[in-house]
Amino acid sequence: MLDSLTHLMGGFGAALTPANLLFAAIGVLLGTAIGVLPGIGPAMAVALLLPVTYAFDPTGAFIMFAGIYFGAMFGGSTTSILLNTPGESASVMAALEGNPMAKSGRGAQALATAAIGHFVGGLLGVIGLVLLAPLVASVAVDIGAPDYFAVMVLAFVAVTSVLGSSRIRGFAALAIGLTIGLVGLDPLSGQPRLTFGVPQLADGIDVVIVAVGLFAVGEALWVAAHLRRGQQEVIPVGRPWLSRGDVKRAWKPWLRGPFIGFPFGSIPAGGAEIPTFLSYVTERRLSTHRDEFGSGAIEGVAGPESAASASSAGTLSTMLTLGLPTTAIAAVMLAAFQQFGIQPGPLLFQTEPDLVWTLIASLFVGLVLLLVLNLPLAPAWAKLLRIPRPYLYAGILFFACIGAYAVSGQAVDLLVLLGIGAVGFVMRRYGLPVLPAIIGVILGPDAELQLRRALQIADGDVTTLVSTPVAVTVYTVIALLLLFPLVRKVLPARGTPPVDRDREGTPV
Amino acid sequence: MSVREKPTRGLSAALAVLVAAAAVLLVPPAVGALTGGGDGTQLRGLRMLVPNSPGGGYDVTARTAAKAMEDAGLTGSVEVFNLPGAGGTVGLGRTVNESGNDRLVMSMGLGVVGSVYTNRSPSTLADTTPIARLTQETEIVVVAKDSPYTSLGQLVDAWKADPGGVPVGGGSSPGGPDHLAPMLMAKAAGLPPKDVNYVSYDGGGELLAAVLGGKVAFGVSGLGEYADQIDAGELRVLAVTAGDPVPGVDAPTLRQAGLGVEFTNWRGVVAPPGLSDEGRADLEAAFDALRRSPEWAQALERNGWTDAYQPGPEFGAFLESENERVAEVLRELGLTS
CATH class of the missing domain: 3.40.190.10 (Periplasmic binding protein-like II)
Incomplete structure (x- = not known):
């Protein structure tokens, strides 16, 4: 470990040269812009910039790429929070509490909470990368399909906590999401499902399109339908900075996020979607302000955002030590390494120590730059909401369409977006919560894939699902979670009358 | 007054960021387009369709080939664009629809052969004009x-x-x-x-x-x-x-x-159907020249690819035999009718 520290110090020396600092600055600026712009994800940006970087030395190029990666995480929450239009799947969760906060005049606080969350998450994640990289690498390959499926079951159990006040409506919304998740080619057998012969649907519907459609387009239609009648009040913009009370509520979620985000980022489980969701439900369960969830609870921004950045660090960790890309951006960066004749993998820390440690040091530098860049921007961005509502929602629709179109550059996606937007409108009309539908789209395909893969590897033997220590542990946690309310109901039943659990703030 | 000014300032900040990003992402290709001067023998206005997303295999092949062709002075600036979807068959459909366009090629490979069957694609590779097999x-x-x-x-x-x-x-x-x-x-x-x-x-x-x-x-x-x-x-x-x-x-x-x-696993390029003999010969000549250029040799070396060049007609015959082989396997698996 002392060895690591010495190397890291050397890395800082190299990262703080003017040229590398400049690369880091360009990277984080670009990344923030890319994160803010809907549709252009960090993976695409790095792929497009790759030919430009042939002329650079690899260290500079990778410092820039890493800056883009983290910058996109910072920037991605901006549109999510302000416009309810997540540009990346990692920032879907930020819209849940962040957007209600913004609407009630706390946009600057939501953005600042997100920025600090990303900083803390990224920082702890990169520290995890320095200290735990080899360990993570050996654990990541031991986790198999049965373990992933157990985590999916855990996530599904957690979904019940976001179903809203009416369970029937919640499950109906979940079913809508799961159905949307079915669209596309069956990944194991290659059979088309619900594609209606449209080839553009064969890859499924991107979760960003579903989220933007249900959140942004659905809401814009809903507001448009009511604008005539309602008062045309401009959204208030409150004080720009976090109050002491805000920080008091947010610091624990900030610190908890990385413990969920980093491990999930480092295993091949689909990037930041699952950890941000798990972080969200964790904060929702642990919060002492549970009644505020859904209408702008700061914990619901702090936790997931911190988890999102920590998961990026986890992703880098696995990519550097194993050569194993766990997300699209990691796959592109891996290709970039190969273009420079460098093969990430078990030997990288020995063959290219200078590059690796400079890169890691530059991650720290990049995070500081990002915080310095994004914190002052938060109040400025928040003023966007002063735009009168008709123009604001026109802008939201515009950005939503750009985002959906940019996912793969196909007009069909725009029709899908509008169709899903109409579904979102109808869901609002009949009081169906939107969140379970999004979760269904995220979890459904993953859970199905892992379950079938587990059974396939075991040649149909169902006991394989509980054959690993990780899976058994996760199922035990699930059992405890499910049994806990029952136990609690039985215990105090003697004295106090049963209370409405949702209303009562503190669990335990 | 100040209330009216503030949103404008927020907007201008947003605009500034937008412009900066647009500049960084769009200017390099635009500059490339301006500087692609020629001596008359070059193939001008060539576009390459990549049927998967940026960073994927066909994408890297296309962008590498495009850069090598530009650097070797074989073509003017080559525009590479992505049209991903359905294992490459969305891009294939577009290529087949561009009948007669002799300034478009699609980067593709063995994966597209199978996708045609699994995605029940109405367009097939038999509809295209094979130009060259490049690597394997x-x-x-x-x-x-x-x-x-x-x-x-x-x-x-x-x-x-x-x-x-x-x-x-x-x-x-x-x-x-x-x-x-x-x-x-x-x-x-x-x-x-x-x-x-x-x-x-x-x-x-x-x-x-x-x-x-x-x-x-x-x-x-x-x-x-x-x-x-x-x-x-x-x-x-x-x-x-x-x-x-x-x-x-x-x-x-x-x-x-x-x-x-x-x-x-091989990769190559195909063009739309219905090309004139001249248009087809131009494209084939460009890729034949690419294959003999030192720039391409360097690119192969850098990416660890093996040269597997086949000119158009030979590549067409090869495509047919691969198609047969793939179809037979998928038929036995019930993945095709």
Whole structure:
């Protein structure tokens, strides 16, 4: 470990040269812009910039790429929070509490909470990368399909906590999401499902399109339908900075996020979607302000955002030590390494120590730059909401369409977006919560894939699902979670009358 | 007054960021377009369609080829654009629709051949004009270092005895190279492809974790993705699928190991149908010149690709035979009518 520290110090020396600092600055600026712009994800940006970087030395190029990666995480929450239009799947969760906060005049606080969350998450994640990289690498390959499926079951159990006040409506919304998740080619057998012969649907519907459609387009239609009648009040913009009370509520979620985000980022489980969701439900369960969830609870921004950045660090960790890309951006960066004749993998820390440690040091530098860049921007961005509502929602629709179109550059996606937007409108009309539908789209395909893969590897033997220590542990946690309310109901039943659990703030 | 000014300032900040991003992402290609001067013999206005997303295999091939062609002065600026979807068949459909356009080529490979069947694509490669095959890469049969299998013979014996209990992992969906290779191996070994327990992973990375962790009995993947793990001794290569032994890889070919089949994952370019003879000759000449350029040789070296150049007509015949082979396997699996 002392060895690591010495190397890291050397890395800082190299990262703080003017040229590398400049690369880091360009990277984080670009990344923030890319994160803010809907549709252009960090993976695409790095792929497009790759030919430009042939002329650079690899260290500079990778410092820039890493800056883009983290910058996109910072920037991605901006549109999510302000416009309810997540540009990346990692920032879907930020819209849940962040957007209600913004609407009630706390946009600057939501953005600042997100920025600090990303900083803390990224920082702890990169520290995890320095200290735990080899360990993570050996654990990541031991986790198999049965373990992933157990985590999916855990996530599904957690979904019940976001179903809203009416369970029937919640499950109906979940079913809508799961159905949307079915669209596309069956990944194991290659059979088309619900594609209606449209080839553009064969890859499924991107979760960003579903989220933007249900959140942004659905809401814009809903507001448009009511604008005539309602008062045309401009959204208030409150004080720009976090109050002491805000920080008091947010610091624990900030610190908890990385413990969920980093491990999930480092295993091949689909990037930041699952950890941000798990972080969200964790904060929702642990919060002492549970009644505020859904209408702008700061914990619901702090936790997931911190988890999102920590998961990026986890992703880098696995990519550097194993050569194993766990997300699209990691796959592109891996290709970039190969273009420079460098093969990430078990030997990288020995063959290219200078590059690796400079890169890691530059991650720290990049995070500081990002915080310095994004914190002052938060109040400025928040003023966007002063735009009168008709123009604001026109802008939201515009950005939503750009985002959906940019996912793969196909007009069909725009029709899908509008169709899903109409579904979102109808869901609002009949009081169906939107969140379970999004979760269904995220979890459904993953859970199905892992379950079938587990059974396939075991040649149909169902006991394989509980054959690993990780899976058994996760199922035990699930059992405890499910049994806990029952136990609690039985215990105090003697004295106090049963209370409405949702209303009562503190669990335990 | 100040209330009215503030939103404008917020907007201008947003605009500034937008413009900056647009400048960085758009200016380099635009500048490239301006500087692509020529001497009259160049192919001008060539566009390359990439039927998968940025960073994917066809994308890297297309962008590398485009850059080499520009640098070698064979063409003006080449515009590379992505139209991903349905394993490449969305892009294929577009190419077929651009009948007569002799300034468009599509980067493609073996994966598209299978996708045509699994996606029930109305357009097929037979509708296109084959221009050139460019590169190929051998597939490898790998196991983790602590696997009980030390030779392909051993593995095949165990596989034939209990195909369900010896799952094979691959980084492509059904119809892709990593799926076709084990199916062809099974056929050569006398095992019906339907009995093969093929577990599909999302790309070579996810598959790597499964192979290293012993989740699947063996994996089939492209050589390039695993070079470092092989050097580090984490993975053992039991065989290469190419017809000839691969330099630097200590493993026999499938034939040497007793399975009468060979297989490589290749990439090439096709053009829309209905080209004039002249337009077709121009495109073929450009890629023939590319193949002989030092810029391309460097690019092959840098990416670790093997040159597998075939000119148009030969490539067309090759496409037909590959199509036949793929169709037969997929038919046996019930993936095509």
